[in-house]
Amino acid sequence: MSDQTPKxxxxxxxxxxxxxxxxxxxxxxxxxxxxxxxxxxxxxxKMSAFRKKYPNRFINFGxxxxxxxxxxxxxxxxxxxxxxxxxAVFSSMRACEQVRTDIAYNELPVKIVSTHSGIxxxxxxxxxxxxxxxxxxxxxxxxxxxxxxDSTESASxxxxxxxxxxxxxxxxSRAKEKTVYTDVFDYTxxxxxxxxxxxDILLIATGPEVGESLEALDELEKNxxxxxxxxxxxxxxxxxxAVADVIRQYPIVLTVEQGFINNGLGSAIAEIVSENNINVxxxxxxxxxQFTTSGPYRQLLNxxxxxxxxxxxxxxxxxxx
Amino acid sequence: xDNNIAKLQEIANQISADIITTGRDCxxxxxxxxxxxxxxxxxxxxxxxxxxxxxxxxxxxxxxIILSKGHGNxxxxxxxxxxxxxxxxxxxxxxxxxxxxxxxxxxxxMPGVEISSGSLGHGLxxxxxxxxxxxxxxxxxKVYCVISDGELMEGSTWExxxxxxxxxxxxxxxxxxxxxxxxxGDTEExxxxxxxxxxxxxxxxxxxxxxxxxISRLLDTFDKQSPDNKxxxxxxxxxxxxxxxxxxxxxxxxxxxxxKEEAEKALAELKSV
Numbered sequence: 001m002s003d004q005t006p007k008x009x010x011x012x013x014x015x016x017x018x019x020x021x022x023x024x025x026x027x028x029x030x031x032x033x034x035x036x037x038x039x040x041x042x043x044x045x046k047m048s049a050f051r052k053k054y055p056n057r058f059i060n061f062g063x064x065x066x067x068x069x070x071x072x073x074x075x076x077x078x079x080x081x082x083x084x085x086x087x088a089v090f091s092s093m094r095a096c097e098q099v100r101t102d103i104a105y106n107e108l109p110v111k112i113v114s115t116h117s118g119i120x121x122x123x124x125x126x127x128x129x130x131x132x133x134x135x136x137x138x139x140x141x142x143x144x145x146x147x148x149x150d151s152t153e154s155a156s157x158x159x160x161x162x163x164x165x166x167x168x169x170x171x172x173s174r175a176k177e178k179t180v181y182t183d184v185f186d187y188t189x190x191x192x193x194x195x196x197x198x199x200d201i202l203l204i205a206t207g208p209e210v211g212e213s214l215e216a217l218d219e220l221e222k223n224x225x226x227x228x229x230x231x232x233x234x235x236x237x238x239x240x241x242a243v244a245d246v247i248r249q250y251p252i253v254l255t256v257e258q259g260f261i262n263n264g265l266g267s268a269i270a271e272i273v274s275e276n277n278i279n280v281x282x283x284x285x286x287x288x289x290q291f292t293t294s295g296p297y298r299q300l301l302n303x304x305x306x307x308x309x310x311x312x313x314x315x316x317x318x319x320x321x
Numbered sequence: 322x323d324n325n326i327a328k329l330q331e332i333a334n335q336i337s338a339d340i341i342t343t344g345r346d347c348x349x350x351x352x353x354x355x356x357x358x359x360x361x362x363x364x365x366x367x368x369x370x371x372x373x374x375x376x377x378x379x380x381x382x383x384x385x386i387i388l389s390k391g392h393g394n395x396x397x398x399x400x401x402x403x404x405x406x407x408x409x410x411x412x413x414x415x416x417x418x419x420x421x422x423x424x425x426x427x428x429x430x431m432p433g434v435e436i437s438s439g440s441l442g443h444g445l446x447x448x449x450x451x452x453x454x455x456x457x458x459x460x461x462x463k464v465y466c467v468i469s470d471g472e473l474m475e476g477s478t479w480e481x482x483x484x485x486x487x488x489x490x491x492x493x494x495x496x497x498x499x500x501x502x503x504x505x506g507d508t509e510e511x512x513x514x515x516x517x518x519x520x521x522x523x524x525x526x527x528x529x530x531x532x533x534x535x536i537s538r539l540l541d542t543f544d545k546q547s548p549d550n551k552x553x554x555x556x557x558x559x560x561x562x563x564x565x566x567x568x569x570x571x572x573x574x575x576x577x578x579x580x581k582e583e584a585e586k587a588l589a590e591l592k593s594v
Binding site: 059071073 | 381385387428429435436437439440443445446447448449450451452453454455457458460476477480481483484487488
């Protein structure tokens with residue numbers, strides 16, 4: 001095989017943020033209105049390739065996230081489409097009002113691409129863990145929230161992101177996610193993906209927890225549990241009907257997310273279940289109403305039962321086995 | 322007085338009169354004091370300095386006017402209506418349910434306005450972004466941003482100030498409504514801003530201080546080229562509640578209900594100018 005042969009599965013083995021960095025350059029090649037903004041973190045948010053190729057379309061705001069988000073709104077007044085990237089904890093909280101008032105209220109086409117979400121900045125501890133972000137952005141009218149399971153879904157989303165009107169928040173991990181998808185696909189905003197059909201319980205996961213849950217299914221089979229798995233990678237707007245149709249096939253649901261269980265994926269699912277009169281038990285799994293401790297990412301995942309083992313144990317507890 | 326200046330003064334007086342009649346006719350309190358500071362600034366911006374087209378408000382080469390102190394929306398509405406962006410009659414519905422014009426700016430309801438504002442410490446950041454966009458395209462259009470002195474107490478404003486100096490945004494002009502008053506009183510007693518010009522110069526801005534009610538001086542200052550590709554900061558010294566003798570220079574004129582009698586007196590005073 002020569003070096004020129006395109007790789008069939010070009011994003012497998014990357015993290016979702018690395019996939020972002022690659023697709024951003026491709027998008028910028030096609031759309032000259034794209035500008036890239038960072039706040040002293042262009043390397044971490046994987047904007048280096050864009051920065052190198054398009055230095056005149058890259059702006060580093062220094063460590064000033066509020067200014068970056070306000071200026072992102074302003075850049076749209078000049079016809080630009082900004083991709084504004086920083087850590088999720090800063091885009092959701094340090095610059096929250098700028099995102100809400102300057103970007104969302106004005107319905108501006110700013111792509112807020114945030115990395116290091118959830119507890120993926122493990123040793124950074126609570127100051128650098130982004131656990132409130134889903135709840136915060138769910139509360140903003142018109143905001144689209146994307147949360148890819150892995151690098152390939154991340155790339156698939158970014159190939160579609162220019163078609164989304166209004167502001168978009170993309171929630172990416174720092175860590176390399178476990179592989180769920182291998183081939184780039186035609187991503188449909190809002191549609192859940194019923195990845196594995198089961199019988200006893202439905203796991204509904206988002207972001208890196210999809211891959212962790214997928215592996216847990218094998219372990220659960222060994223324990224005689226036939227669990228299904230649905231990936232909800234658009235957290236807003238959610239296609240309620242499609243989600244409800246899948247949930248109706250199960251007696252019990254367990255939501256799994258790397259965020260506070262209040263106002264996150266689990267809350268969104270509970271809303272759908274109650275408003276669609278579905279007779280199903282809903283359990284939520286994530287970080288329970290407490291500030292997190294710090295530690296290496298994989299160890300921290302284990303500590304909060306958000307790795308494969310922890311998810312398996314949680315399912316067995318929920319099923320009282 | 323120069324004919325042009327006399328004409329601009331007449332427009333400014335009309336804006337002031339609109340502020341007073343709007344305040345008089347609204348059911349609730351209106352930010353009368355902090356709108357009367359803006360009459361001359363708005364007249365000069367919309368009718369002389371800025372290149373805008375009311376018939377084609379989204380024209381790509383327009384100058385961008387951003388009112389960061391969104392509570393100055395009576396003055397802005399009056400200037401925009403008189404420029405032809407929408408009917409002057411809309412002022413009669415100011416602050417009524419779902420009206421085009423309200424206390425703070427809503428871009429979705431107010432045609433031709435650049436951006437919604439109201440929360441302090443946002444507009445200058447937006448203006449920096451617009452100016453950066455213009456720079457990327459090497460465009461000729463300019464950005465004018467009107468801020469309040471209270472907004473200089475917000476950290477986000479200083480992030481914007483630092484970045485504009487850093488990026489050499491000589492296509493950006495800030496007009497500071499320096500009336501020295503916030504709701505609680507004198508800025509220098511609440512959170513001292515001085516020595517302001519020195520601070521701004523240290524942030525790599527070109528700074529001019531003028532009487533914000535003197536049209537001729539305002540025009541001269543806008544005309545002046547700022548050196549070394551620096552963004553321009555005009556400290557426009559203004560008087561809160563200007564035109565209502567009982568309210569001039571008083572923090573209590575910030576947000577209040579003007580009586581019919583006070584309004585009549587103020588309108589008569591304006592006519593005598």
